[in-house]
Amino acid sequence: MGGMTKRARVRAPELRGRTWINTGGKELTLADLRGHIVILDFWTFCCINCLHVLDELRELEERHRDTVVIVGVHSPKFVHEAEHQAVVDAVERYEVHHPVLDDPELATWKQYAVRAWPTLVVVDPEGYVVAQHAGEGHAHAIEKLVEELEAEHGAKGTLRRGDGPYVPPEPEPTDLRFPGKALVLPSGNVLVSDTTRHQLVELEPDGETVVRRVGAGERGLADGPAEKARFSEPQGLALLPDGSVVVADTVNHALRRYDPVGGEVTTLAGTGRQWWQGSATSGPAREVDLSSPWDVAWWADRVWIAMAGIHQLWTYDPATGTVAVAAGTTNEGLVDGPADRAWFAQPSGLAAAGDRLWVADSETSALRWIERDARTEEGADGGGFAVRTAVGTGLFDFGHRDGAAEQALFQHPLGVTVLPDGSVAVCDTYNHALRRYDPAADEVTTLATDLREPSGAVLLDDDILVVESARHRLTRLRLPEEAVRVESVAHRTRREATEVAPGRLRLDVVFQAPPGQKLDERYGPSTRLLVSATPPELLADGAGQGTDLARELTLADGVTEGVLHVSAMAASCDDDPDVEYPACHVHQQDWGVPVRVTPDGVSRLPLVLAGMDDRDAAEA
Structure with a gap:
C-alpha cells in the first residue's frame, strides 16, 4: 500500500442487506461505526477459504477490540445460503463474534465491486476505503495497517475507542451443537463430533443418551485424558484396525487419535499450522502442515484424508508415521484422471467400500470416487490411483434432481455412506435431503427430505443414523426399499x-x-x-x-x-x-x-x- 499519504480517498458505500445478526436487533449504518476502524469481511459459509479467514481474524479482533469493528457481509453462493436461518446457524456454528449483515441479493457486494470469496475491505475511522484484500493470508498486513490507522487517527482525534456493536446470542441448551460426523464404535455406542463445542460425544445406540464427553469444551490443541484434551471444530471420524479412532481436527489442521477404552487423546499428524503453497507435501506426520482436514476413512491400508482446505486427498500411514499427497493438484474444480492430475473442490466426505473410496466433493456438488488404476501403477503418475465422477458437472451447477446420474444434481453434499447393497447414501446437505446413488443403475433417487443440513450418516442395524447438523441431533431412518422421487430443481450460481x-x-x-x-x-x-x-x-x-x-x-x-x-x-x-x-x-x-x-x-x-x-x- 505504500505510505499513509498515498491511499485513495474513496468514500465507503453504505451497508445494505436484508437484516443484521449479532447486534441485538439493531440495524447498523457506517455512521454508527464512525470513529472505529472497520474491516468488512465478505464471506459465505460454504467456502473453506472464508472459514480460514474467520480464524485468521480472531487474534486481531481480540487484540484491537476497542478500536476495530469487524463486520461480516454474508454474500451467498448456493441457494441454501440465502436462507436467513441458515446464515444465523452458520454464525453460531463458526463462532463469529462480530456483527454480520445478511445480504442475500449481494447488494453490498456489488457496491464494493467485490469479485471473490473471501474479500476483506478496510474502512478508516472517517469512513474512507483504504485497502482491499482478496483471499487468505492477509491478517499480518491488515494488523500493520490497523496499527498505522490507530496512530494516525489517534493523533488527529478522529479515533473513537470503546466497545463495538456486537451482541452475543443466548446459548441454547442442547446435548449436541452443530454435530459434524458420526461413527459406530466396537462397543456398539455411537461417537459424534460435536463441532461447535469442540468435543467428541459418545452416545448409547439410541443416538440420544450421552455416555461421556471427550474434550474440555474449549477451542485449543492439547493432548491428554478425555476431560483435559482440546479440539478445534472436529469433524471426521474413522476406526483404525486397532480399535482406536482417528479424528479430523479441522481448525487445528491436525489428525488426532482417541482411545475409546482408555480415553486418552494424542496427536497423529499436523503441526497446528495451516499448509501454504511451498510447504512440504510429504514426510513425518508431526512435521508436515495440513489444511482443514474435514473427513477421514481407512482404505488401502492407509488413513485417507479429505483435505478440504487445499482441494486434495492426503494419506496417513500409521506403520511409518508419515503423510503424503494422494490425489489433487490444489487447483479447485472438477477434473478426472490420474490422481496427481485430478482437481477437487473442497472434498468433505469419505466412505470406503471394497475397491472404491467414495468422495463428497462439496463445492462442485459432486459424488466422486478413487480407484486403483493399473495403467498408472508402473509409473509415478497418479500413484496407482485414478479419480472418477459419478454425479456432478462443476463449480456452478447444483440443484435437487433425481434420475440418470449424468443429469442428476446435488447441492453442496458433505457426507457419504456405503449401503449394504453397494449403493451410496449421500448427505445432500444444502438440499436438506438424503439421496442414494446406485452404481448398477447409474441413477440417483431421494431417500428422505426435511433433514436440516445433514452432514454425515452411519449404518446401525437395519437403519441409517443421520447427523442433522442444524437440528443438533441424530435422526434414525429406516432404509426404504423404494426411493422417494421429488420434483426436479436445477440452479446455477447467481452472480x-x-x-x-x-x-x-x-x-x-x-x-x-x-x-x-x-x-x-x-x-x-x-x-x-x-x-x-x-x-x-x-x-x-x-x-x-x-x-x-x-x-x-x-x-x-x-x-x-x-x-x-x-x-x-x-x-x-x-x-x-x-x-x-x-x-x-x-x-x-x-x-x-x-x-x-x-x-x-x-x-x-x-x-x-x-x-x-x-x-x-x-x-x-
Whole structure:
C-alpha cells in the first residue's frame, strides 16, 4: 500500500442487506461505526477459504477490540445460503463474534465491486476505503495497517475507542451443537463430533443418551485424558484396525487419535499450522502442515484424508508415521484422471467400500470416487490411483434432481455412506435431503427430505443414523426399499456476469506488498498465476500457469459466455536489511469470474489480491 499519504480517498458505500445478526436487533449504518476502524469481511459459509479467514481474524479482533469493528457481509453462493436461518446457524456454528449483515441479493457486494470469496475491505475511522484484500493470508498486513490507522487517527482525534456493536446470542441448551460426523464404535455406542463445542460425544445406540464427553469444551490443541484434551471444530471420524479412532481436527489442521477404552487423546499428524503453497507435501506426520482436514476413512491400508482446505486427498500411514499427497493438484474444480492430475473442490466426505473410496466433493456438488488404476501403477503418475465422477458437472451447477446420474444434481453434499447393497447414501446437505446413488443403475433417487443440513450418516442395524447438523441431533431412518422421487430443481450460481469485449482481454491481478514488506525473490519468482476456463473453448489463448500477475488473454470467436478460473499467489517478506531471517507471508486466492462477451464489454479485467486498483477505485 505504500505510505499513509498515498491511499485513495474513496468514500465507503453504505451497508445494505436484508437484516443484521449479532447486534441485538439493531440495524447498523457506517455512521454508527464512525470513529472505529472497520474491516468488512465478505464471506459465505460454504467456502473453506472464508472459514480460514474467520480464524485468521480472531487474534486481531481480540487484540484491537476497542478500536476495530469487524463486520461480516454474508454474500451467498448456493441457494441454501440465502436462507436467513441458515446464515444465523452458520454464525453460531463458526463462532463469529462480530456483527454480520445478511445480504442475500449481494447488494453490498456489488457496491464494493467485490469479485471473490473471501474479500476483506478496510474502512478508516472517517469512513474512507483504504485497502482491499482478496483471499487468505492477509491478517499480518491488515494488523500493520490497523496499527498505522490507530496512530494516525489517534493523533488527529478522529479515533473513537470503546466497545463495538456486537451482541452475543443466548446459548441454547442442547446435548449436541452443530454435530459434524458420526461413527459406530466396537462397543456398539455411537461417537459424534460435536463441532461447535469442540468435543467428541459418545452416545448409547439410541443416538440420544450421552455416555461421556471427550474434550474440555474449549477451542485449543492439547493432548491428554478425555476431560483435559482440546479440539478445534472436529469433524471426521474413522476406526483404525486397532480399535482406536482417528479424528479430523479441522481448525487445528491436525489428525488426532482417541482411545475409546482408555480415553486418552494424542496427536497423529499436523503441526497446528495451516499448509501454504511451498510447504512440504510429504514426510513425518508431526512435521508436515495440513489444511482443514474435514473427513477421514481407512482404505488401502492407509488413513485417507479429505483435505478440504487445499482441494486434495492426503494419506496417513500409521506403520511409518508419515503423510503424503494422494490425489489433487490444489487447483479447485472438477477434473478426472490420474490422481496427481485430478482437481477437487473442497472434498468433505469419505466412505470406503471394497475397491472404491467414495468422495463428497462439496463445492462442485459432486459424488466422486478413487480407484486403483493399473495403467498408472508402473509409473509415478497418479500413484496407482485414478479419480472418477459419478454425479456432478462443476463449480456452478447444483440443484435437487433425481434420475440418470449424468443429469442428476446435488447441492453442496458433505457426507457419504456405503449401503449394504453397494449403493451410496449421500448427505445432500444444502438440499436438506438424503439421496442414494446406485452404481448398477447409474441413477440417483431421494431417500428422505426435511433433514436440516445433514452432514454425515452411519449404518446401525437395519437403519441409517443421520447427523442433522442444524437440528443438533441424530435422526434414525429406516432404509426404504423404494426411493422417494421429488420434483426436479436445477440452479446455477447467481452472480452477475462481467461483460467483456470480444478478442483480447487483459487480466491484471493487483498485488502491492503491505507496508514494510517486499516481494520475496530469494528463491526465484515470488508470484504465480494459473488461468483456465469453463468451457475450455472460451479461451483461444492465455490459459496455463506463469509467474507474471498480468496476462493477455484471447477470447475465442463464437463462445459468448463462460467462467474464467484464476488462481494467484504472491509471497512477501519483511523489508528490513538488519533482520537475518525476515518473516514471510503468502497471499493467495482463487476467482471464478462469470463473463459474457458483448461488443460494449470491457477489455481489462482487474482482480485485487491485495491493495487497491486506482482505475477501479470509483467503482468501490
